[in-house]
Every structure is written in C-alpha cells, then in structure tokens.
Amino acid sequence: MRRRIVEAAAGLLVSEGIDATSTRAVAARAGVAPPTIFRLFGDKDGLLEAVSEHGFETYLRAKARLPESGDPVDDLRVAWDLHIRFGLTQPAYYTLAYGQARAGRVPRAGQKAVAELQRMITRVAAAGRLRMSIERAAAIMHAAGVGTILTLIGAPPEQRDLRTADAAREIVLAAISTPAAAPPGTDGSRAAGGSGAASGAGDASGSGGTGGTGGADDTAKAAMALRAALARSDSPAVTPAERFLLVEWLNRLADTGSRPPEDG
Structure with missing residues (x-):
C-alpha cells in the first residue's frame, strides 16, 4: 500500500505539479482513505520525502554503478x-528535493547523493x-551542481545553454583537484584532463585553487591522501x-589554505 501511495503521488507531481499533490488528491488517486497517508x-x-526518494532511485543506482577508470577526476x-x-x-x-530548501533540512535523497559523491x-x-578536505570538496561540487541545474530548469528551454554546465564542471574540478602528473617524457599540459576548459580553469586557480599557495596545496594533498589511506586501514595502532x-586534524590542514584571511 505504501508503494501504491508513493507512485500515485509521484504521478500527480509529474503530471500536475507540486501544488496539485495534496494528500486528498493522492488518497483519491491511490484509492485509500486520507487518514491512511498520515x-x-x-x-x-513525510509523503513528499518518500516521493523524492522514489524519484531519485534510478539516478542513485546509476551513479553507484558508474565504472571506475584510472583517473578519479575524470570519473567525477x-x-x-x-x-x-x-x-x-x-x-x-x-525541484521537489532541492527547490524547496529549508534551513537545517536536507532531503534523504540528497543525503544519499552526497554520500556517494564523498565516496568518489x-x-x-x-x-x-x-586540494581540500573531502567534505568541503563534496559540498562545493554538490552546491555548484544543484545551482547549475536549478538555473537551467528555470530558464526558458530556448535559452538553456548546456555549455554552462560544462564550464561550471571544469571550474569546480580545477578548484578542488590538481591535474594528474604527466607521464615521463610527455607534454605536462596534456595531463590536466584533456579539455581546454579544464586546462584554462586549472590555470585560473593556479596553485591557489583553494585560496592558498603551492605549499598549501601540497599540504592538503598529503593530508587527504593520508586520510584516504587511514580509511582503508583497520590497523589497531590508533x-x-x-x-x-x-x-579532524587532517581536515583542518587540508582546508586552512582556503580560509579567507582574518581581520587585523
């Protein structure tokens, strides 16, 4: 019965919009009494939360099944x-999941998407x-993605420019990550991910993609590499x-370079 109600609500949401998805209308469509929903x-x-999860199921399964290549930034x-x-x-x-933002409330579907992003x-x-902590990098990439999509959804179809999403992607990746090391004897400029947008964005961030210096980048990379190694280890040493x-210390080291200078 729960599945039937969720699917009825999802059908109303897609065909008639959020305003038409009342509990009374959903109950009528599902063939149940309104108190059943409550x-x-x-x-x-609670019903809309379940509908949101229902809508994200296919996307989250597809994201979890993405193949891993030798370049984790390309996978992003x-x-x-x-x-x-x-x-x-x-x-x-x-828009049900992300267009109804309320302070302190993150939809479960969004939480699952961020968890998978953090894994990647x-x-x-x-x-x-x-260049920074895993949590900060995930927050930046998630916020940029959500903002890009909501902007494109809100634009008239004839004015949507999907190159906006491509450019935003490369700017974000240049800000949170460093180019792959070039294989010995090759042109190092080819290791930045292949596209001109990626190379340009990387140059814009330079060694200060997090607002710091090359040394800050090196510290962040080393700190997060150690954190990732620690996550794979079950050593009883600690x-x-x-x-x-x-x-906590490693995150602080990784994020220090991206903090704005303090007054005084």
Whole structure:
C-alpha cells in the first residue's frame, strides 16, 4: 500500500505539479482513505520525502554503478554529467528535493547523493590530487551542481545553454583537484584532463585553487591522501577516538589554505 501511495503521488507531481499533490488528491488517486497517508507517512512532508526518494532511485543506482577508470577526476566528470542529465530530464523530482530548501533540512535523497559523491572524492584524495578536505570538496561540487541545474530548469528551454554546465564542471574540478602528473617524457599540459576548459580553469586557480599557495596545496594533498589511506586501514595502532581526532586534524590542514584571511 505504501508503494501504491508513493507512485500515485509521484504521478500527480509529474503530471500536475507540486501544488496539485495534496494528500486528498493522492488518497483519491491511490484509492485509500486520507487518514491512511498520515498513518504511513506522518504528514504531507513525510509523503513528499518518500516521493523524492522514489524519484531519485534510478539516478542513485546509476551513479553507484558508474565504472571506475584510472583517473578519479575524470570519473567525477562523468558523475557530474549524469547529475545534470537527471535534473534536466526529471525536473519535478529534482525541484521537489532541492527547490524547496529549508534551513537545517536536507532531503534523504540528497543525503544519499552526497554520500556517494564523498565516496568518489575519497578516490581523488587517495590519488594525492585533492586540494581540500573531502567534505568541503563534496559540498562545493554538490552546491555548484544543484545551482547549475536549478538555473537551467528555470530558464526558458530556448535559452538553456548546456555549455554552462560544462564550464561550471571544469571550474569546480580545477578548484578542488590538481591535474594528474604527466607521464615521463610527455607534454605536462596534456595531463590536466584533456579539455581546454579544464586546462584554462586549472590555470585560473593556479596553485591557489583553494585560496592558498603551492605549499598549501601540497599540504592538503598529503593530508587527504593520508586520510584516504587511514580509511582503508583497520590497523589497531590508533583507537577510534584517536582516529576521529586525526581525521579532524587532517581536515583542518587540508582546508586552512582556503580560509579567507582574518581581520587585523
């Protein structure tokens, strides 16, 4: 019955919009009494939360199945493009999850998407190419992706320029990661990810993509590489409390270069 109600609400959302997705209309479409919805979902917000998760199921499964290549930054490119396609092809679900923002409330579908993004960014850290903490990098990439999609959804179809999403992607990747090391004997400029946009964005950030210097970048990369290695290890050399504290210190080292200077 719960699935039937969610699918009925999803059908209303897609065909008639959020304003038409009332509990009474959903109950009528699902063939249940209105109190059933409140018994199963608590309130309308609980129902819409379930609808949002329903809409994101296919996207999250596809994201989890993305193949891993030898370049974790290129894998982030693929994940970004998947995110953009989902948002533009399923605007009703996307705006339900991200277009109804309220302070202190993150939809469960969004939490799952960010968790998968953090997993992918941890691979960038393990490769020694992350300029900041995993959490900060994920927050930047997620915020940029959501903002890009909502902007494109809100634009008249004839005015949508998908190159906006491509440019935003390269700017974000240049800000959070460093280019791959060039193989010996090759042109180092070819190791930045292949595209002109990527190379240009990397030059714009220079060694200060996080607002710091080359030394700050090196510290951040080393700190996050150590954190990724620590996550893969179950060594008893450190206690859980010590591990927690070490991660906090590593995050602080990685993010220091991106902090604005303090007054005075």
